[in-house]
Amino acid sequence: MIEAYRLVDKLEREHSLSLSEYKLLIESENEALRTYVSNKAKTVATSIYANFIYVRGLIEVGNYCRNDCLYCGIRKSNTNCDRYILDEEDILNCCKEGYDLGFRTFVLQGGEGIYKKDFVTSIVQKIHVLYPDCAITLSLGEEDKETYKEWFDAGANRYLLRHETASKGHYEKLHPENMSFEHRMQCLRDLKNIGYQVGCGFMVGSPYQTSETLAMDLKFIETFKPDMCGIGPFISQKDTPFRDMKSGTLNQTLFLLSLIRLIQPNILLPATTALGTIDSKGREKGILAGANVVMPNLSPVSVRKKYALYDNKICTGEESAECKNCLSNRMRSIGYEIVTDRGDIKK
Ligand code: 5AD
Numbered sequence: 001m002i003e004a005y006r007l008v009d010k011l012e013r014e015h016s017l018s019l020s021e022y023k024l025l026i027e028s029e030n031e032a033l034r035t036y037v038s039n040k041a042k043t044v045a046t047s048i049y050a051n052f053i054y055v056r057g058l059i060e061v062g063n064y065c066r067n068d069c070l071y072c073g074i075r076k077s078n079t080n081c082d083r084y085i086l087d088e089e090d091i092l093n094c095c096k097e098g099y100d101l102g103f104r105t106f107v108l109q110g111g112e113g114i115y116k117k118d119f120v121t122s123i124v125q126k127i128h129v130l131y132p133d134c135a136i137t138l139s140l141g142e143e144d145k146e147t148y149k150e151w152f153d154a155g156a157n158r159y160l161l162r163h164e165t166a167s168k169g170h171y172e173k174l175h176p177e178n179m180s181f182e183h184r185m186q187c188l189r190d191l192k193n194i195g196y197q198v199g200c201g202f203m204v205g206s207p208y209q210t211s212e213t214l215a216m217d218l219k220f221i222e223t224f225k226p227d228m229c230g231i232g233p234f235i236s237q238k239d240t241p242f243r244d245m246k247s248g249t250l251n252q253t254l255f256l257l258s259l260i261r262l263i264q265p266n267i268l269l270p271a272t273t274a275l276g277t278i279d280s281k282g283r284e285k286g287i288l289a290g291a292n293v294v295m296p297n298l299s300p301v302s303v304r305k306k307y308a309l310y311d312n313k314i315c316t317g318e319e320s321a322e323c324k325n326c327l328s329n330r331m332r333s334i335g336y337e338i339v340t341d342r343g344d345i346k347k
């Protein structure tokens with residue numbers, strides 16, 4: 001047990017541990033250790049970002065998807081999924097609403113292959129011209145390097161592509177045969193080489209995850225050095241093959257958020273909607289464990305329920321302004337403040 005505390009101190013100093021040390025830490029998690037690492041992580045986060053929380057306006061552009069990830073509610077073989085796709089006017093309306101609410105980052109997220117390459121290029125150009133002071137983030141899945149480059153040249157600054165797991169064996173248990181671990185990792189490297197600020201990430205408590213695969217995730221984050229890392233609990237979705245699998249826990253997610261903060265002090269770390277879904281104060285607890293970003297939903301209320309990656313997702317009935325206010329209040333209640341800012345990583 002003392003060994004675990006020693007490892008946390010080492011991680012705080014050196015920002016690196018061996019795979020077996022990460023594994024031991026993960027296996028040593030308990031309330032006292034969580035409190036210990038969480039206090040350190042919170043201090044590290046506030047030493048860099050003060051009590052400011054960055055917001056990103058999340059626009060869920062559509063739920064058509066060419067992939068069939070076993071965990072995901074918008075997988076292509078889910079015939080119960082009520083499909084939608086936003087057009088240019090819808091997206092620009094979301095941006096307008098978001099800008100007026102003080103958002104300076106827009107995240108266009110959707111199922112893989114949802115739009116033709118040229119459509120994305122053109123909408124990115126338009127947003128870039130209309131809102132030159134905003135960061136444009138894409139989260140549209142795996143593409144080839146040329147496509148990523150074209151979108152970058154059009155004005156996209158950031159790309160979110162969760163690696164999902166850093167273990168090839170585990171990856172293959174979460175995805176159908178036609179998806180490849182190597183290609184996903186290649187995409188992340190391509191995105192970084194093109195010049196995007198890149199976000200990776202994974203689900204906590206996904207089926208077949210072990211302390212070993214989690215240790216590999218932490219090692220991957222340590223060596224890849226993403227600008228952002230999105231983690232949230234796995235939550236089962238009733239129309240997927242993983243419908244009966246148990247969900248990830250609040251506590252393990254909080255513990256991992258804190259460890260990631262110590263691995264990379266300046267990382268952008270969102271307290272995710274999934275975290276807010278498994279616990280009514282999940283996002284507040286995430287911030288207090290070292291997260292510094294929240295991503296309220298800007299999608300039109302008419303489509304929100306349809307972007308059902310997992311069951312019981314929160315914020316599906318609220319207007320954008322309500323979510324923004326709700327989050328401002330939640331953050332204020334724990335001594336933090338949402339800022340009108342692009343929210344770039346502090347180097
Ligand atoms: N539970 C939690 N997160 C999920 N995601 C997809 N399905 C689920 C689920 N059932 C996450 C994946 C994906 C991101 C957009 O949402 O990590 O990369």
Ligand code: FES
Pocket residue numbers: 296314315318322323324326327
């Ligand atoms: Fe959406 Fe609270 S953040 S209702």
